[in-house]
Amino acid sequence: MTYQEPNKAEYFWKADDQTYNELQKLIRFVRFVAGMEECSVEGKRKAEEIIEVIKNINEPEKIKHFNVCLGLKDLTFYDKNKDKGIYLREWNLWFECGFLEIRAASYQRDKPPPEPNEEHFYYHSYVSLKKDGEYNEDFKRVYLESDINDFVEDALNYKEYVMDTLNEIDLDIEVW
Numbered sequence: 001m002t003y004q005e006p007n008k009a010e011y012f013w014k015a016d017d018q019t020y021n022e023l024q025k026l027i028r029f030v031r032f033v034a035g036m037e038e039c040s041v042e043g044k045r046k047a048e049e050i051i052e053v054i055k056n057i058n059e060p061e062k063i064k065h066f067n068v069c070l071g072l073k074d075l076t077f078y079d080k081n082k083d084k085g086i087y088l089r090e091w092n093l094w095f096e097c098g099f100l101e102i103r104a105a106s107y108q109r110d111k112p113p114p115e116p117n118e119e120h121f122y123y124h125s126y127v128s129l130k131k132d133g134e135y136n137e138d139f140k141r142v143y144l145e146s147d148i149n150d151f152v153e154d155a156l157n158y159k160e161y162v163m164d165t166l167n168e169i170d171l172d173i174e175v176w
Helices: 017-023 026-034 041-055 148-156
Strands: 066-074 086-096 099-109 123-128 168-175
Touching: 026 041, 026 066, 026 086, 026 148, 026 168, 041 066, 041 168, 086 148, 099 148, 123 148
Parallel strands: none
Antiparallel strands: 066 086, 066 168, 086 099, 099 123
């Protein structure tokens, strides 16, 4: 028996014009990460595929899952107990199973994933492209903490976060 992909038009919500236009701002972030010197040729190819998904996000049959992450790491961070830990600053765009999450945060703990540090820029938004779901005051189909450009601009200014030890750049671009 072979796997047959479900009918995407039955599963995914077709984004309205306002949501579609807002999500197009994410293309700038994907292009930026793909344009970094640390990005591999394969990463650049995957980024182009992701850009096409975003451009066509209101066409369910063209939707694919993806992840684009830009991270700065300090693996030598020590907490107040002198235990080795990690300091991480990341910008992440994740789309899987009809749920798009946009997140930027700083972490300072012994083992990720901890709670983000409140004293640093923190951005969290999401869009559920699942056709059916329970949407109410607590869970909205579209939750944008602020304009997506806030997330994108912060990522483009990542060098402001680079320090002597927080300088290891980690890129992850996947599409499936």
